[in-house]
Amino acid sequence: MTPEQLQKWAESQIQALIALGVDAIDATRSVGWVLDxxxxxxxxxxxxxxxxxxxxxxxxxxxxxxxxxxxxxxxVPAKYKRLLDAR
Amino acid sequence: MPANSPLPGYTFDQDSARYRSSETGRFVARADILxxxxxxxxxxxxxxxxxxxxxxxGRIAPSVWQEQxxxxxxxxxxxxxxLGSGGFDRISQQSYGRAxxxxxxxxxxxxxxxxxxxxxxxxxxxxxxxxxEYAGHARSHFYSAEREKVQPSAPNKVFIERRLLGGxxxxxxxxxxxxxxxxxxxxxxxxxxxxxxxxxxxxxxxxRKEVEASEVxxxxxxxx
Numbered sequence: 001m002t003p004e005q006l007q008k009w010a011e012s013q014i015q016a017l018i019a020l021g022v023d024a025i026d027a028t029r030s031v032g033w034v035l036d037x038x039x040x041x042x043x044x045x046x047x048x049x050x051x052x053x054x055x056x057x058x059x060x061x062x063x064x065x066x067x068x069x070x071x072x073x074x075x076v077p078a079k080y081k082r083l084l085d086a087r
Numbered sequence: 088m089p090a091n092s093p094l095p096g097y098t099f100d101q102d103s104a105r106y107r108s109s110e111t112g113r114f115v116a117r118a119d120i121l122x123x124x125x126x127x128x129x130x131x132x133x134x135x136x137x138x139x140x141x142x143x144x145g146r147i148a149p150s151v152w153q154e155q156x157x158x159x160x161x162x163x164x165x166x167x168x169x170l171g172s173g174g175f176d177r178i179s180q181q182s183y184g185r186a187x188x189x190x191x192x193x194x195x196x197x198x199x200x201x202x203x204x205x206x207x208x209x210x211x212x213x214x215x216x217x218x219x220e221y222a223g224h225a226r227s228h229f230y231s232a233e234r235e236k237v238q239p240s241a242p243n244k245v246f247i248e249r250r251l252l253g254g255x256x257x258x259x260x261x262x263x264x265x266x267x268x269x270x271x272x273x274x275x276x277x278x279x280x281x282x283x284x285x286x287x288x289x290x291x292x293x294x295r296k297e298v299e300a301s302e303v304x305x306x307x308x309x310x311x
Contacts, residue, residue: 013147013148013151016141016146016147016151017147017151019146020137020138020141020146020147021134021137022155026158030151030154030155030158031151031154033154034148034150034151034154044148044150045148046148046149046205047148047149047150047205048149048150048153048198048201048202048205049150049153049154050198051191051194051195051197051198054153054154054157054194054198055190055191055194057187058161058165058183058186058187058190062161062165063165065158065161065162066161066162066165066169066175067175069162069166070127070162070166073127073130074130075123075126075127075129075130076123076126076127078094079094079095080123081094082092082094082095082096082097083097083106083115083123083174084166084169084170084174084175085096085097085174085175085176086096086097086099086106086173086174087096087099087109
């Protein structure tokens, strides 16, 4: 794919994720991760990442992402949003 | 979150290993904690099911499904570890290690399933069954983390635990055996979702009771 085709592909995937209920920021992050890790010349429609590529450390960034997800989750009632930030 | 947030805040009582509302001073009922565990797991399963339907129908690429699955299970595992630990700031190194090792195994399974989807080797039903199992996997981390935190309130007291079935008519034979074992010494029964064929689909829970050490024998094996 040319860079322009990749960009078009990324936009279509972001739109598809948003249509599935994924919020726009997460959809953009997710597809951005795919583009960042896609080997040069690989077809993003059929490429599958090795598990080692998926593994990233459970660091502050991972905790921050999990915290944001907790606050945003409709499954967590407002009264328990701050539970995991207990002092 | 700022200290003057309109949302109620909490503290975590290390001695009792329980959350306490800063507003009312009351402990949060364990039933509410288990309710959160269940609600967040069900929400993750629903989202993962939606994503899996979409990848099977060709609406999203396997690589995008793979990344979404990775994020979803990672968030779930961290949240359930934090829920059992007393919050994000109290996750122990042991829990981090267990979570990291488990996530690496899950990533390998997700990659394998993504490959099978890309190559058209599995049916929609098979893909859904696998994805659902990955989604529910985080549940066991809550119980492991929680076990690390609880301490008897006095030297002459000990905890005993019992498995409660949660799978309705779909409960697996392993879980029925754990249930039939009744009350057992602390840490003897496996966490729901481990050592059973239902794995991430397990809906059981683990209840705990503090008893006099001298009375443990009267409880073991019973369901009273």
